[in-house]
Amino acid sequence: MRALTRKSLDLQNHWEQIYKNRSHAQVSWHQTHPTTSLNWILEHTEPSQPIIDVGSGVSVLMDNLIEAGYSNLSAVELSKSAVIATQKRLGSNVPLPKFYVQNILDFETNQRFDLWHDRAVFHFLTVESEQKNYIKKLNMCLAKGGYFLLATFAPEGPSSCSSLDVMRYDEMALSTLLSDDFRLIKTSHEDHITPNGKMQKFNYFLLQKISLPLNMKAIY
Numbered sequence: 379m380r381a382l383t384r385k386s387l388d389l390q391n392h393w394e395q396i397y398k399n400r401s402h403a404q405v406s407w408h409q410t411h412p413t414t415s416l417n418w419i420l421e422h423t424e425p426s427q428p429i430i431d432v433g434s435g436v437s438v439l440m441d442n443l444i445e446a447g448y449s450n451l452s453a454v455e456l457s458k459s460a461v462i463a464t465q466k467r468l469g470s471n472v473p474l475p476k477f478y479v480q481n482i483l484d485f486e487t488n489q490r491f492d493l494w495h496d497r498a499v500f501h502f503l504t505v506e507s508e509q510k511n512y513i514k515k516l517n518m519c520l521a522k523g524g525y526f527l528l529a530t531f532a533p534e535g536p537s538s539c540s541s542l543d544v545m546r547y548d549e550m551a552l553s554t555l556l557s558d559d560f561r562l563i564k565t566s567h568e569d570h571i572t573p574n575g576k577m578q579k580f581n582y583f584l585l586q587k588i589s590l591p592l593n594m595k596a597i598y
């Protein structure tokens with residue numbers, strides 16, 4: 379595992395403070411049921427397939443997938459406190475996910491995943507070079523035909539979260555970032571109600587990695 383860069387360390391401290399100082403059920407992105415993510419994963423994958431959750435936080439998505447019989451799960455998360463809290467909650471009687479306490483931009487693995495899930499993480503990347511780096515990692519780690527399930531703030535959603543600026547995406551904004559290596563399968567809009575009762579507009583995207591032979595790509 380590579381050492382964290384200065385920027386990753388600052389970002390890690392930022393998220394550490396949030397998870398140490400706030401009740402996990404009170405963070406604005408808290409969901410009791412990650413319904414859209416879970417339904418789409420169950421619809422498009424089998425329990426034996428490798429799945430990764432990027433910026434897993436303290437989400438119960440892993441719990442729900444384990445309950446559904448998923449046994450090849452991984453998660454990348456900057457905050458050690460969030461990972462420890464998730465591991466404690468899961469206990470030891472289940473096929474535990476592999477957790478990597480890391481910045482996704484520094485993540486390296488030989489494993490190939492059939493689905494890459496990201497709810498409210500990619501939208502924190504506001505610098506073009508970081509967005510490109512993320513997409514490069516995604517392309518490297520996702521198997522051919524694999525799915526990219528992304529949830530971001532929608533254009534009418536908040537412009538910041540946890541004191542950090544965010545990007546907001548609709549289909550057009552996302553497709554200009556992703557190459558023609560991905561085709562959009564479906565989208566969904568969600569009005570997320572925060573624990574304080576505020577409404578935040580989210581967009582969900584399910585994309586599939588297609589792999590055309592190089593000579594075909596030239597035609598498109």
Ligand SMILES: C[S@@+](CC[C@H](N)C(=O)[O-])C[C@H]1O[C@@H](n2cnc3c(N)ncnc32)[C@H](O)[C@@H]1O
Nearest residue numbers: 393407433434435437455456457481482497498
């Ligand atoms: C808004 S929270 C969303 C958490 C979770 N996905 C959910 O839906 O409940 C963003 C999470 O991403 C993590 N995070 C932020 N930037 C990251 C990065 N570059 N690499 C890995 N994790 C990151 C934060 O620590 C935090 O747990």
